[in-house]
Amino acid sequence: MYDIAIIGAGPAGSTLARLVAVRYRVLLIDKRQLTGNESTPWSQKCCGGLLAPDAQKILSQFGLGLPKHVLVDPQIFVVRAIDQTHNLERYYQRFYINLDRYRFDCWLLSMVPATVDVRPGMRFIGFDAIDGGYGIQLQKKGKIFKERAKVVVGADGAASRVRRMVAGDKPSPNKYIAVQEWIESNDAVPYFSTFFDQSITDFYGWTIPKGDMILVGVALPPKKDVVKKFKQLKQGLNRQGLLLGKTIAREGAVINRPLSIKQIYTGTGGVALLGEAAGWISPSSAEGFSYAFKSARYLADALNHSLAGFNNRYARSTRNMRFNIVLKNLKSPFMYNNLLRKIILRSGFKSVQLLK
Numbered sequence: 001m002y003d004i005a006i007i008g009a010g011p012a013g014s015t016l017a018r019l020v021a022v023r024y025r026v027l028l029i030d031k032r033q034l035t036g037n038e039s040t041p042w043s044q045k046c047c048g049g050l051l052a053p054d055a056q057k058i059l060s061q062f063g064l065g066l067p068k069h070v071l072v073d074p075q076i077f078v079v080r081a082i083d084q085t086h087n088l089e090r091y092y093q094r095f096y097i098n099l100d101r102y103r104f105d106c107w108l109l110s111m112v113p114a115t116v117d118v119r120p121g122m123r124f125i126g127f128d129a130i131d132g133g134y135g136i137q138l139q140k141k142g143k144i145f146k147e148r149a150k151v152v153v154g155a156d157g158a159a160s161r162v163r164r165m166v167a168g169d170k171p172s173p174n175k176y177i178a179v180q181e182w183i184e185s186n187d188a189v190p191y192f193s194t195f196f197d198q199s200i201t202d203f204y205g206w207t208i209p210k211g212d213m214i215l216v217g218v219a220l221p222p223k224k225d226v227v228k229k230f231k232q233l234k235q236g237l238n239r240q241g242l243l244l245g246k247t248i249a250r251e252g253a254v255i256n257r258p259l260s261i262k263q264i265y266t267g268t269g270g271v272a273l274l275g276e277a278a279g280w281i282s283p284s285s286a287e288g289f290s291y292a293f294k295s296a297r298y299l300a301d302a303l304n305h306s307l308a309g310f311n312n313r314y315a316r317s318t319r320n321m322r323f324n325i326v327l328k329n330l331k332s333p334f335m336y337n338n339l340l341r342k343i344i345l346r347s348g349f350k351s352v353q354l355l356k
């Protein structure tokens with residue numbers, strides 16, 4: 001029997017596996033292949049791939065530095081905020097590391113010690129409580145496999161199956177559908193551009209330059225004419241002369257937006273939830289890497305202490321993360337309330353002037 005089975009080898013799952021491997025017998029599974037082959041828009045998790053300062057800080061606390069092959073041109077110092085409702089535009093200085101998301105995930109996985117049993121291309125189906133732990137059902141190429149573990153960790157992202165199995169009537173974070181296109185563009189400006197348009201979404205849209213392409217995306221409330229709204233966003237960008245190339249790929253993903261800390265759920269008994277599966281993600285910017293790393297660190301500390309009572313220790317240690325979610329929700333109206341955003345953008349507060 002494994003001590004810990006981790007479902008999902010994204011940033012949260014791989015980091016946890018790395019941090020608990022010395023003490024425990026660990027199984028790490030992911031439905032993706034994550035073989036480290038050349039990345040394409042099709043092999044990525046649908047993501048903006050920007051490593052924000054909060055996430056950089058935690059990598060520094062882990063004592064890690066990024067290898068060159070996970071970086072993509074250009075590195076980004078400017079955020080352009082465009083309010084399409086009021087026709088306003090401002091620039092802000094920010095420090096993002098621009099990543100190839102697939103290579104970033106492979107790099108995080110490459111640091112998992114060889115003692116961990118890593119199974120790529122394997123899908124988690126379900127689990128049952130058994131004597132001393134859980135019986136886990138997995139599927140690979142149509143075949144069913146069974147494993148046993150004392151502890152199960154759901155690090156399986158925004159649409160977590162593990163969470164659905166244990167959360168009962170606990171409230172889920174608000175769900176959005178993120179749609180992204182990879183568009184050819186050799187002369188995209190080196191900005192992370194954000195778009196606010198109430199007629200499209202109450203969250204936001206973005207463009208991010210990635211090498212010789214530009215990533216165009218938007219987070220939309222579900223069941224709200226997703227295809228039509230995405231088209232509307234692109235038409236607006238075309239009118240501004242921002243999108244000229246051919247679309248190479250389109251992708252989509254669920255994205256969580258925890259509007260209340262009641263929507264965060266860290267698990268119960270021998271089942272823990274980690275990263276976005278628990279609801280850890282910024283409700284104002286959709287930045288999720290720092291939360292994935294932090295929650296992995298807190299859960300690793302709780303597990304490394306002992307398996308007995310680990311879930312209570314994990315929940316207690318994430319108090320500062322809950323407080324952070326409250327703060328982000330307090331900040332949100334300044335970005336998403338039409339009137340407040342208009343006042344802030346008009347004032348030019350904390351913006352920078354582009355020198356021509």
Ligand SMILES: Cc1cc2nc3c(=O)[nH]c(=O)nc-3n(C[C@H](O)[C@H](O)[C@H](O)COP(=O)(O)OP(=O)(O)OC[C@H]3O[C@@H](n4cnc5c(N)ncnc54)[C@H](O)[C@@H]3O)c2cc1C
Nearest residue numbers: 008010011012031047048049050124156157275276288289
């Ligand atoms: C469009 C978009 C843009 C984003 N941009 C950014 C950004 O620029 N910067 C940022 O910080 N955050 C961004 N985020 C958020 C960020 O991607 C997530 O918060 C972060 O990846 C969460 O990490 P995680 O390990 O918890 O989950 P994930 O990265 O989602 O990893 C979950 C893993 O579980 C696996 N999995 C899922 N189900 C199963 C199953 N049944 N069986 C086996 N394996 C399974 C998946 O294959 C995946 O590898 C973005 C999100 C979206 C949707």
